[in-house]
Amino acid sequence: MTTSDAYWRSRAGASAVKGVLATTDAPGIAPLAAHADAQVEARAPVRLARYVVDPTLVDLVRHVWVPRWQLPPGAVVEQGVLDYPSANLVIEADAAGLHGPEAGRSHRRLEATGWAFGVLLQPGVARLLTRGPVRALLGGSVPLDELRVTDAAGLAHDVRIALEAGDDAAGVAVFERWLARQHLVLGEDARLVRHVVELAEHDRGILRAEDLARASGLGLRTLQRLVREQLGLTPKWLIRRYRMQEAAAALAAPGAPALADLAADLGFADQAHLTREFRAVIGETPRRYGLAAAAAAASVASRPSSRA
Numbered sequence: 345m346t347t348s349d350a351y352w353r354s355r356a357g358a359s360a361v362k363g364v365l366a367t368t369d370a371p372g373i374a375p376l377a378a379h380a381d382a383q384v385e386a387r388a389p390v391r392l393a394r395y396v397v398d399p400t401l402v403d404l405v406r407h408v409w410v411p412r413w414q415l416p417p418g419a420v421v422e423q424g425v426l427d428y429p430s431a432n433l434v435i436e437a438d439a440a441g442l443h444g445p446e447a448g449r450s451h452r453r454l455e456a457t458g459w460a461f462g463v464l465l466q467p468g469v470a471r472l473l474t475r476g477p478v479r480a481l482l483g484g485s486v487p488l489d490e491l492r493v494t495d496a497a498g499l500a501h502d503v504r505i506a507l508e509a510g511d512d513a514a515g516v517a518v519f520e521r522w523l524a525r526q527h528l529v530l531g532e533d534a535r536l537v538r539h540v541v542e543l544a545e546h547d548r549g550i551l552r553a554e555d556l557a558r559a560s561g562l563g564l565r566t567l568q569r570l571v572r573e574q575l576g577l578t579p580k581w582l583i584r585r586y587r588m589q590e591a592a593a594a595l596a597a598p599g600a601p602a603l604a605d606l607a608a609d610l611g612f613a614d615q616a617h618l619t620r621e622f623r624a625v626i627g628e629t630p631r632r633y634g635l636a637a638a639a640a641a642a643s644v645a646s647r648p649s650s651r652a
Contacts, residue, residue: 365424365449365592365626389415390454391649392421395516400455401523403530406430407463408519410512414457421454426589426625429541429575429582431470431481433463437508440488440500442473444481444534444576449626461503461515467541468534468574479576491525537574540567551611553579587611588625591618595634596641603630 393407415421427445434443437458471478473491478488488496499522506515540560545548550556556579557567571579587610594606601609607618622630 409462412459413454423452425450430467435461435503441485443485467538595619
């Protein structure tokens with residue numbers, strides 16, 4: 345698995361930057377997290393655009409994401425990500441495949457110039473595309489031409505032509521036509537697991553697997569089986585991941601809250617509990633992460649504007 349695999353499998357979230365961690369080691373270069381959907385200025389060194397798909401496909405696709413980067417010689421951005429509980433179909437200049445989520449923090453090293461075309465699938469859709477258990481996707485990927493799809497080579501070829509020409513809309517149109525031809529049909533369990541994922545993401549009162557089971561109207565064992573079979577994950581992972589995404593976003597934002605207040609707001613027993621969870625998932629303490637993110641933001645703010 346390459347570092348590219350570890351990074352591009354995750355471009356998800358209700359907000360433009362949720363799940364994308366603050367970049368703290370590229371002084372003077374705005375990280376991807378600083379570039380929301382509307383900020384796709386051609387001169388920005390790292391930028392991310394997101395696109396909605398045709399209404400007939402929204403049960404299969406959450407959104408399409410297209411990152412582009414153009415860094416000065418010698419500049420490197422190490423972009424960290426907390427993956428979402430779904431899979432991404434990703435086409436790059438030299439590879440194409442279906443990428444599952446990483447259990448911990450994933451990274452991508454950005455340098456020189458590049459792009460990617462990613463499709464965040466709705467929860468439960470990846471199971472329709474893979475030939476083996478969906479759990480095999482965790483921390484890994486399957487080449488596009490090994491999936492249960494038709495004309496994989498044609499899709500990759502046509503998307504690359506569009507993206508190399510800078511025409512994101514054409515790339516999205518190519519993908520939409522291709523996906524419609526696959527005639528994917530969602531079962532009841534796929535629709536149910538999507539509801540479960542949405543509950544874990546948005547309901548702040550859900551702190552344990554038992555809470556998620558109760559909110560979804562399922563028994564705990566039924567919930568565990570559903571999430572394992574459809575996503576290859578556990579209910580605890582879902583809850584923990586969304587809380588860590590929220591914590592990271594809050595700590596990197598201007599006027600970050602006190603750790604004790606943040607812990608209480610996210611439902612942790614105390615500040616120490618938040619710190620343990622944050623370090624286990626992200627690899628550093630929340631205090632250190634927040635300080636580094638603030639220093640990186642100050643460095644970006646002091647850089648001369650690239651606007652004319």
